[in-house]
Amino acid sequence: MAASVHSSGDHARRDVSATSTRPSLLRRVRWSELLAEGAIFGVALVSILSVLLILVFVGKEALPLLTSAEVRREVTPAALFVPHGDAGFLWQPVSADPKYNILPLFAGTLKVTLVSLVVAFPLSVLAALYVSDFAARRAREIIKPLIELMAGVPSVVVGFFALMVLSTWVQAVFGTEHRLNALVAGLGLSFAVCPIVFSISEEALRAVPASYRAAALALGATRSETLLHVVLPAAMPGIAAAGVLGFGRAIGETMIVLLASGNAALLDAHLGRSTRTVTATIAQELGEVVVGSPHYHVLFALGALLFLSTLAVNLAGERIVRHMRGTRRASAEAP
Amino acid sequence: MSPTKLALTLTAFAALATGCTRPGATTTDAGVSNGKTTISVKGSDTMVILGQRWAEDYMKSNPALTIQVSGGGSGTGIAALINGSADICESSRRMSDKERGSLEAKRGQPAIETKVAKDALAVYVNAKSPVREISVAALSRVYRGELTSWRELGGPDHAIVLYGRENNSGTYGFFKEHVLDGKDFAAATQTLAGTSAVASAVKGDAFGIGYGGIAYVEGVRALGIKRDESSPAVLPSLETAANDAYPLSRFLYFYTAGEPSPSMKRFIAWVTGPEGQSTIADVGYYPLPKKS
Numbered sequence: 001m002a003a004s005v006h007s008s009g010d011h012a013r014r015d016v017s018a019t020s021t022r023p024s025l026l027r028r029v030r031w032s033e034l035l036a037e038g039a040i041f042g043v044a045l046v047s048i049l050s051v052l053l054i055l056v057f058v059g060k061e062a063l064p065l066l067t068s069a070e071v072r073r074e075v076t077p078a079a080l081f082v083p084h085g086d087a088g089f090l091w092q093p094v095s096a097d098p099k100y101n102i103l104p105l106f107a108g109t110l111k112v113t114l115v116s117l118v119v120a121f122p123l124s125v126l127a128a129l130y131v132s133d134f135a136a137r138r139a140r141e142i143i144k145p146l147i148e149l150m151a152g153v154p155s156v157v158v159g160f161f162a163l164m165v166l167s168t169w170v171q172a173v174f175g176t177e178h179r180l181n182a183l184v185a186g187l188g189l190s191f192a193v194c195p196i197v198f199s200i201s202e203e204a205l206r207a208v209p210a211s212y213r214a215a216a217l218a219l220g221a222t223r224s225e226t227l228l229h230v231v232l233p234a235a236m237p238g239i240a241a242a243g244v245l246g247f248g249r250a251i252g253e254t255m256i257v258l259l260a261s262g263n264a265a266l267l268d269a270h271l272g273r274s275t276r277t278v279t280a281t282i283a284q285e286l287g288e289v290v291v292g293s294p295h296y297h298v299l300f301a302l303g304a305l306l307f308l309s310t311l312a313v314n315l316a317g318e319r320i321v322r323h324m325r326g327t328r329r330a331s332a333e334a335p
Numbered sequence: 336m337s338p339t340k341l342a343l344t345l346t347a348f349a350a351l352a353t354g355c356t357r358p359g360a361t362t363t364d365a366g367v368s369n370g371k372t373t374i375s376v377k378g379s380d381t382m383v384i385l386g387q388r389w390a391e392d393y394m395k396s397n398p399a400l401t402i403q404v405s406g407g408g409s410g411t412g413i414a415a416l417i418n419g420s421a422d423i424c425e426s427s428r429r430m431s432d433k434e435r436g437s438l439e440a441k442r443g444q445p446a447i448e449t450k451v452a453k454d455a456l457a458v459y460v461n462a463k464s465p466v467r468e469i470s471v472a473a474l475s476r477v478y479r480g481e482l483t484s485w486r487e488l489g490g491p492d493h494a495i496v497l498y499g500r501e502n503n504s505g506t507y508g509f510f511k512e513h514v515l516d517g518k519d520f521a522a523a524t525q526t527l528a529g530t531s532a533v534a535s536a537v538k539g540d541a542f543g544i545g546y547g548g549i550a551y552v553e554g555v556r557a558l559g560i561k562r563d564e565s566s567p568a569v570l571p572s573l574e575t576a577a578n579d580a581y582p583l584s585r586f587l588y589f590y591t592a593g594e595p596s597p598s599m600k601r602f603i604a605w606v607t608g609p610e611g612q613s614t615i616a617d618v619g620y621y622p623l624p625k626k627s
Contacts, residue, residue, distance in 0.1 A: 092519045094502040094511075104522075163532075168539055178496055179540045180525060259532075262525035263501070274525045284501040284526065287411050290437070 058307060061300035074294040075100045080301070091265035091276070093285065093295045100298050102305070104267040108182065108275035109306075112257055113250040115186025115271065116193050120250075121243055123190075124197035128239075132205035133227060144202070151195035159259030162188030167260065176272030180262030183271040188256045197246040204238020205231060237324040244317025248310050254279040278306050372598050373401045378412020378425035379505050380529050381454065381548045382587055385618045386425050389606055392614060400598060409505030416592055417441050422599060424590040427454065427505030427548075428512075444593030451606050453621040455571035456509060456583040459537045459545045459555040466490045468559035468568035471582050475514050477544065480521025485542060497524040498533045498545035506530065509585055510546055549576075549619060576621045587620065 064071045080102045083089050090099040127147060131140050167184045170176060176183060208231050216226040232239075254277075262274030263284065282299055289296045376386050383406035390402035407415075409428055415421035417438045430438075435446050458474060460466055466488050469477075476482040477495055486492045499520060500507040507526075511517060527533050530547030537545040538554040549557065549571045559568030562582045575581035589603055605611050612622040 090519075090522055092522075094507075095519050096517055097519075099519075164535070164539075177494070178525065179536065179543070258528065263527065264497075264523050264525045266522055274523065276526075284528065285503060287407060287503060289503075290414070290433075 055304075055307060058300055058304045062297060062304045064297045065294075065301050068297075071294045071297055074098060075298055077301075080298070089267040091281070093298065098295070100294075102278075102298075102302060104265040105276055105278045105281050105302065106305075107267050108261065108265070109251060109277040109279070111182040111269070111271065111275055112185045112189055112261060112277055113247065115183060116189035116250045117243070117247060119187060120190035120193040120246060121197055124194045124242070124246075125201050125239055127194075128198050128201035128205055129227065129232075132202050133223075133231065147198050148195050150191060151199075153191070155192055155253060155255040156259070158188050158191045159256040162256060162260035174272060177270070178262055178264075178272065178274040180260055180274055181270075181272050182261060182275040185257045185261035185275065185277075186271070188260045189250050189253055192253055192256060193246040193250050196249050197242045200242035200245060201235070201239045204235040204242070207238065208234045237321045240324060241317060241321050244314060244321075247313055247317075251306070251310055251313075252279060254283050258283055278302050372399065373403065374422045374599055374602060375420070376402060376404045376423045376425060377407060377415045377421035379409040379427040379587070380406040381427045381504075381506060382406075382425040382452075385452065385587075385615065385620060388614050388618055389611055392610070393602055393605055397601075400602075402602065408501075408503040409508070410503040413438075413590065416446075416590055419592075422591065423595075423603075426588045426590055427585065428508045429588065430590060438592055442592045447591045447594065449589040449591075449603055449607065450586045450623060451589050451603075451611075452587040452615050453576050453623060454585055454587050455549045455576040455581050455621065456506065456546055456585060457549045457557040457571050458560065458583070459534060459547070459557060461537055461541045461543055462554065462556050463541050464490060464556070466558065468561060470561040470564050470566075471514060472563065474560070475516065475518075478510070478515055478520055478524065479518055480523060491542075493542045496540055496543045497521060498536045498540075498543055499524045499526055500530070500533065500547070501526045501528055506547055513583065513585075573616070573621050577624045584621075586623075 065075070065077055075098065079100055082101075084099045084101060087099060089101045089103050091101055091104055092099040127143075131144055131147075135143060162184050163180065166187060167179050167181075170181070170184050170187070171179050174183065212230050212234055213226055216230040217223075221229070257277045258280040261277060261280065263276045263280055264274035265276040265281075266273055282303055285295070286299050289299060376390065378386075383404060386404040390404050394400055394402060404425075409424075409426040412421060412424040412426055413430060413434050416424040417434070419442060430446055430448070438444065438446050458469065464485075466485065469488060473482060473488065477488075478497060478499070480497075482488075483494055484492060485495055488495075497520075499510070511520070525536070527536060533545040533547050534553070534555055537543040545555070557571055559570045560582050561568045569575050569581045571581050571583070576584040589606070591599060591603075594600075595603060607623065615622045
């Protein structure tokens with residue numbers, strides 16, 4: 001994450017040892033500190049444990065795909081990826097001859113996510129730049145909460161808007177083959193991604209010390225040169241983190257894509273055709289599925305794969321951010 | 336929290352807990368607490384509005400009874416009946432043998448079926464479409480992805496855009512069984528949550544085709560259906576659904592696990608009686624055919 005690390009902890013400890021000379025006071029401060037530390041650690045542990053437990057639960061329900069002979073009679077792990085005979089890449093789990101190819105679903109998720117990021121990322125970063133470096137204080141005080149308010153709009157409302165209004169516009173403008181398609185879903189999704197990318201980038205931009213800007217301007221750089229060559233590079237790790245978190249939000253969003261994508265599991269690269277995402281599939285089918293059936297386990301396997309892919313993206317994002325921060329520091333410290 | 340509030344909350348939780356866990360609820364009376372009886376009805380999205388109307392009307396004359404009606408799809412309702420979280424399941428299709436088996440295994444009771452109304456599955460097109468009728472065989476080819484242009488049906492030279500229901504819906508099951516002969520839908524069929532979503536999609540799509548309950552035909556046009564190529568096209572209506580002239584008519588069912596409790600029995604008898612049946616037409620479905 002982009003939050004800058006302060007070394008306030010060291011200061012506090014030094015202050016305490018400097019001022020509290022009486023041993024009884026020293027001990028009392030230590031006790032309460034210990035307690036607070038323990039409580040915070042406990043809370044952190046609970047959140048980590050619950051994530052782990054969810055992973056264990058999802059994994060446990062997905063596992064029979066590998067272990068149970070009964071499940072494997074209907075669907076093998078390989079069948080999730082290779083085409084089903086002549087029928088090709090099909091997702092038709094409720095059928096006399098069930099087909100469980102998950103590639104159309106992941107392709108759909110990827111398509112919709114990419115559309116939303118391509119739209120939302122530049123827009124949000126530019127908006128963050130405006131708010132942090134151009135807007136007057138009053139304008140900033142109005143614009144910032146308004147954009148952040150977007151995060152509070154329930155996704156079902158966004159989805160419904162995309163379904164009823166946006167889809168008609170998109171079809172009228174782009175002449176798409178299907179009225180509900182990857183483009184509409186991606187545009188709707190960008191509505192959910194924008195506030196996240198905006199807030200984190202804005203925070204990162206504002207965390208760039210004023211002295212950087214002052215120094216650049218003092219050296220005769222124009223305002224745009226300062227932004228482009230000083231402020232943006234300095235905030236880049238934070239902006240990259242914003243992108244990664246935006247990606248995580250987009251890939252996990254369910255309601256918007258469920259309503260706006262049309263949910264036909266097609267494996268193609270057309271943005272104008274209907275598409276079906278992993279999340280929408282789980283949402284539509286898990287409610288009805290017979291517990292313990294092959295279909296049930298495949299849905300959990302889908303969930304586990306989605307979980308792992310977001311985890312991978314987040315870890316990769318973390319590494320990139322750390323790498324960027326490292327090179328920045330190195331170049332700043334160079335003579 | 337005041338003591339009375341606390342007591343109330345605890346009673347509510349207790350009622351919830353007993354309602355959820357008691358497996359033999361149907362042998363006595365469903366969810367009795369403080370002299371108030373609760374019947375939970377769950378299932379078909381097609382039947383939600385109908386079920387709610389019945390519940391409202393029935394509760395007016397039986398204030399001691401609370402009937403909670405919720406949707407989710409026939410499959411969801413049947414699953415709820417099997418695991419005991421619903422007393423009555425509304426279903427727009429018959430229960431499968433597999434589902435009957437797991438109900439008996441889980442609850443130790445056979446499924447009891449009651450026909451409560453009749454519905455005709457309408458096939459919608461956009462109001463601007465020139466197409467007026469279709470045969471069951473052609474409809475099957477359309478949804479299997481073999482017949483792809485409106486031109487073959489007497490319409491414009493444009494691809495047919497398919498809309499359907501998600502696969503936990505009774506409507507999906509009925510259509511698959513009776514129109515597609517059990518074969519798969521074309522992959523390009525867009526699956527939407529709820530018949531009203533299908534109807535509004537077709538309303539906004541000049542080249543769309545969809546299917547669903549007859550109650551939702553506002554803004555779209557229902558096609559006349561031909562049983563085979565040579566027979567006349569029949570529009571869905573009260574008469575054609577009742578006398579089976581319309582090829583895509585179906586019964587709507589109530590299911591209970593074992594014999595219903597006395598209060599449920601009275602409710603079901605009221606639904607199938609003259610009062611319950613007279614409500615059906617207001618919602619847009621058809622009463623049961625009169626027994627001859």
